[in-house]
Amino acid sequence: MPDSTPVAPLADRLDYGSAAEWVAALVAILALAISIAAVVLVRRSEKRSLFIHLHDLLTSPDSQVGRRILHTRMTSERRIDRIFKRRPDDFDQVNRALGLYNTLGIYAHKGYVSKDEALDHWGGRVRKGWPAIERFLRWRRSRSDDSTMWSYLVWFAQESEANVSCDMRLREGWTARIPAEDQLNRSTRTRR
Known part of the structure; x- marks a missing residue:
C-alpha cells in the first residue's frame, strides 16, 4: 500500500542555512579563486624570469664569441678537429654557446x-x-657513443624551420631520453 503522507513542496524541503553560512561559503570560494590566480601569476613571472636569465646567458660576450668562432673558423670538420686539438679554449666557447641553445630547447x-x-x-x-x-x-x-646528443637543439631547430638534414631530424612523437650524466647527478643529489 502506497504511503499517503503529503509531500511538501521542494522549497519547503531545502534548508538554505543562515546568512552567515552563505557569507562563509562565498568567502571560501573567493579565497580559492584568489589563490588560483596567484599561482598562475607566479608561474608566469617565473617563466619570464627564467627566460630573461637564459637570454642574458645567450647574449653574454662568451656566447657571442663562441658563435662567432663557430661561423667564421669552424667551416669544415677538419678545421673543427684542428681547433679542438690546438685551441681547446675556443672549442669550449663554441661548445658552451651551442649547449645554451640546447638548454633553450629543453x-x-x-x-x-x-x-x-x-x-x-x-x-x-x-x-x-x-x-x-x-x-x-x-x-x-x-666522436661520441651518444647519437642523440643535443636532441633538444635539433628539436628547436626543427621548430625554427631550419633546414635540418634528414638523418638528423627527430621522428614524430620523439621523446628525449635522459642522458646517463643526468641520471648520475640525480642519484648523487638524492644521497645528500
Missing part, C-alpha cells in the same frame, strides 16, 4: 619557458646558423 620543449617567445627571440638565429651548428653537432656525435 626549456621550451618542457614548457619552462614559452616556446613561442623562445622561437620569436632565438628561432631566426638558430635557423640562420643551422648549417654551421649541424656541422659541429655531426663532428661531436661522430
